Amino acid sequence: MKPNPCESCHQPIVAHEGVSYGSMECGYRLLCSRCFNETVAKQLGLQGFEHVAFEPVRMVDARGLEHEFRFRTRLFGPGVAIDAFELQGGSPAGYRFQVIGEPDDDPLALLGTLITKMRRALALTHLEDTEHGLQVNNGLVLRGTVDSDPDEHHRVPMVVIDGREVSWDELGRMVSTFEGWQFKLQFLDRSEET
Numbered sequence: 001m002k003p004n005p006c007e008s009c010h011q012p013i014v015a016h017e018g019v020s021y022g023s024m025e026c027g028y029r030l031l032c033s034r035c036f037n038e039t040v041a042k043q044l045g046l047q048g049f050e051h052v053a054f055e056p057v058r059m060v061d062a063r064g065l066e067h068e069f070r071f072r073t074r075l076f077g078p079g080v081a082i083d084a085f086e087l088q089g090g091s092p093a094g095y096r097f098q099v100i101g102e103p104d105d106d107p108l109a110l111l112g113t114l115i116t117k118m119r120r121a122l123a124l125t126h127l128e129d130t131e132h133g134l135q136v137n138n139g140l141v142l143r144g145t146v147d148s149d150p151d152e153h154h155r156v157p158m159v160v161i162d163g164r165e166v167s168w169d170e171l172g173r174m175v176s177t178f179e180g181w182q183f184k185l186q187f188l189d190r191s192e193e194t
């Protein structure tokens with residue numbers, strides 16, 4: 001399928017870069033990230049904002065597996081968010097990271113902060129493949145992201161741990177090996193460090 005072009009600069013929009021921007025009254029336009037950010041910057045009267053498109057980065061996790069991350073920069077009123085995500089079959093899947101800064105922060109410094117955070121996360125493992133299936137490793141901690149499960153119709157989530165999709169059932173089976181133990185479940189915004 002040929003990607004739709006940006007309605008402002010008319011360049012083709014690469015996977016997951018498009019934003020429908022507008023309002024119910026004035027209609028929506030499909031914009032690339034750069035045009036979206038520049039439009040928002042102009043509306044907010046931000047002088048210092050500079051949109052930088054980052055090239056994909058490859059990083060190796062603690063198991064020796066390589067991950068290719070893409071970046072998306074989005075300006076939203078008081079801040080700018082850079083998201084790092086992997087693509088599988090054209091859709092974001094696996095590890096996701098985010099950093100939030102001020103609109104006039106140096107984009108490369110923000111990217112540096114994000115990459116440092118990604119390195120720290122990729123150096124950690126939480127899961128272990130055993131003959132009884134996936135288990136919590138001897139760190140006894142799980143960190144991950146809550147995602148939706150496209151195959152699940154009962155509104156239960158899927159979680160992503162160590163960049164791997166773990167179904168709610170599978171998580172339940174892993175947790176059941178800790179019967180009688182205590183646990184602590186804490187939710188943090190994607191830009192915070194776990």
Ligand SMILES: [Zn+2]
Nearest residue numbers: 006009032035
């Ligand atoms: Zn554009």
